[in-house]
Amino acid sequence: MQQADTQxxxxxxxxxxxxxxxxxxxxxxxxxxxxxSPLDDxxxxxxxxxxxxxxxxxxxxxxxxxxxxxxxxxxxxxxxxYLMSRILRNGPLLAAFTLATVTVIYPIFCRxxxxxxxxxxKLTRYFFLTVLCIDPGxxxxxxxxxxxxxxxxxxxxxxxxxxxxxxxxMALGWRLGILKSKHILLILAVLGxxxxxxxxxxxxxxxxxxxxxxFAGLRLTYxxxxxxxxxxxxxxxxxxxxxxxxxxxxxxxLALVQYFVLPxxxxxxxxxxxxxxxxxxxxxxxxxxxxxxMNNWPNIVLxxxxxxxxxxxxxxxxxxxxxxxxxxxxCIAITTLIAIATHAAISGHINRWAATALRREVAI
Numbered sequence: 001m002q003q004a005d006t007q008x009x010x011x012x013x014x015x016x017x018x019x020x021x022x023x024x025x026x027x028x029x030x031x032x033x034x035x036x037s038p039l040d041d042x043x044x045x046x047x048x049x050x051x052x053x054x055x056x057x058x059x060x061x062x063x064x065x066x067x068x069x070x071x072x073x074x075x076x077x078x079x080x081x082y083l084m085s086r087i088l089r090n091g092p093l094l095a096a097f098t099l100a101t102v103t104v105i106y107p108i109f110c111r112x113x114x115x116x117x118x119x120x121x122k123l124t125r126y127f128f129l130t131v132l133c134i135d136p137g138x139x140x141x142x143x144x145x146x147x148x149x150x151x152x153x154x155x156x157x158x159x160x161x162x163x164x165x166x167x168x169x170m171a172l173g174w175r176l177g178i179l180k181s182k183h184i185l186l187i188l189a190v191l192g193x194x195x196x197x198x199x200x201x202x203x204x205x206x207x208x209x210x211x212x213x214x215f216a217g218l219r220l221t222y223x224x225x226x227x228x229x230x231x232x233x234x235x236x237x238x239x240x241x242x243x244x245x246x247x248x249x250x251x252x253x254l255a256l257v258q259y260f261v262l263p264x265x266x267x268x269x270x271x272x273x274x275x276x277x278x279x280x281x282x283x284x285x286x287x288x289x290x291x292x293x294m295n296n297w298p299n300i301v302l303x304x305x306x307x308x309x310x311x312x313x314x315x316x317x318x319x320x321x322x323x324x325x326x327x328x329x330x331c332i333a334i335t336t337l338i339a340i341a342t343h344a345a346i347s348g349h350i351n352r353w354a355a356t357a358l359r360r361e362v363a364i
Contacts, residue, residue, distance in 0.1 A: 082174070
């Protein structure tokens with residue numbers, strides 16, 4: 001990578017990052033809530049190009065995560081600091097929500113006749129498997145056993161396992177000097193995307209997607225690598241509004257042609273993900289009057305992501321007839337309030353402390 005360019009981009013303030021990620025997570029939450037009730041359709045609202053917004057949203061988040069991972073490592077060059085910053089920003093809030101699940105939600109809504117000692121062992125095991133990202137989003141028998149999504153009170157956080165593996169791999173690769181090369185990043189991104197495309201095609205055609213749980217991880221892995229490569233090759237991307245618009249139109253046209261004209265392939269999903277990710281990066285990087293309202297939002301992204309699934313499940317449990325847009329509206333309103341409260345009480349303080357500590361270490 002060109003050192004001067006990458007350092008310039010690494011120091012650029014990302015004043016619209018929180019807004020963009022918040023909107024993405026809200027779209028994921030809307031998609032999830034729209035299908036959780038047994039009275040709702042199997043497809044999420046805002047479905048386009050044949051895919052639910054939650055699938056696009058998750059891949060966009062992982063693309064941005066890979067992009068920001070290389071940016072963070074470029075800024076301070078330390079794999080240890082990089083991993084510590086991720087743990088400090090995500091770990092406490094994940095632990096708080098999981099603790100609330102096992103100490104508040106489970107005792108109130110559980111249906112079990114098991115002895116107390118057995119329940120304590122089960123909940124303790126669930127807590128550590130979730131917080132350590134060994135098995136996040138696992139089933140919790142005795143809670144929501146009759147729910148459409150089968151006990152998944154924290155169902156959205158299954159992605160944390162793949163996120164942890166991606167960040168550890170990135171830190172290790174940077175430490176070894178392998179992932180400092182933008183050419184290596186591009187090769188890995190291309191190979192990962194092609195592998196997912198081919199595997200996804202044959203898996204879908206033969207009904208293997210549900211058989212292999214790791215297949216979902218491939219979707220997120222290629223996205224993370226694609227985002228990392230995008231950061232590495234920023235010097236080759238358009239810098240003018242005309243050039244950026246041309247790239248967006250090219251990706252949009254490619255996605256539409258694949259969807260409406262050509263036979264189905266995972267290329268539709270891949271192109272759609274790249275389209276929305278590049279649009280997100282353009283919004284984040286390009287100061288515009290039309291996006292001024294997105295400046296300096298609080299970082300409530302993780303709180304939204306952690307709260308939206310339990311909120312929807314509990315609303316359906318307490319109000320079985322609630323579905324559709326009333327359910328979506330209630331879920332989004334309550335989730336946003338929870339996210340703001342947890343940001344003020346926990347994550348806001350931790351994020352400020354982590355940012356201050358990192359700046360101090362970089363200065364030293």
